[in-house]
């Protein structure tokens with residue numbers, strides 16, 4: 001008979017670590033099911049090699065190594081941070097991963113005073129995530145996404 005604690009955990013432990021070039025195929029897979037307009041390979045290469053970028057992945061921490069369940073990217077300039085992108089695999093959502101990724105990326109920059117990001121007004125889950133972290137809407141960029149405006153949200157740290 002199984003004893004308490006014998007069961008495999010429902011969710012494998014996840015560690016947050018810097019994104020590496022070899023993570024990109026999995027990241028593209030996540031983008032393809034998460035974003036209306038995934039970045040091109042050239043944009044990803046430029047982002048990953050920029051000295052102003054910080055990209056973190058959430059990777060399964062198992063003996064077999066691990067698949068990537070989500071990532072976040074920010075850019076830092078002086079005392080401002082800009083959230084460039086964040087996405088979590090559909091099957092790993094609503095487990096607090098995006099919140100962990102974003103708060104961890106922000107906390108790597110104690111010099112930062114303000115965090116900015118753009119979000120589609122129609123993206124209810126992302127807006128709800130940002131609201132839950134204390135972001136507020138401070139402006140709008142007309143037709144930023146081509147087919148839709150962007151809301152500009154900011155968080156004062």
Ligand SMILES: CC(C)(COP(=O)(O)OP(=O)(O)OC[C@H]1O[C@@H](n2cnc3c(N)ncnc32)[C@H](O)[C@@H]1OP(=O)(O)O)[C@@H](O)C(=O)NCCC(=O)NCCS
Pocket residue numbers: 034035085086087088089092093094095096097098099100118119120123124125126128129130132
């Ligand atoms: C937005 C996204 C990154 C959220 O990832 P996630 O790991 O599911 O988010 P979390 O589990 O950390 O959620 C944290 C909080 O955000 C809010 N939230 C997240 N998803 C939500 C949803 N579908 N509906 C309502 N609130 C939601 C909730 O307040 C949640 O806290 P709770 O679960 O305790 O209620 C994910 O839905 C995603 O990858 N979407 C597609 C890509 C995208 O739109 N990126 C943003 C571009 S601006």
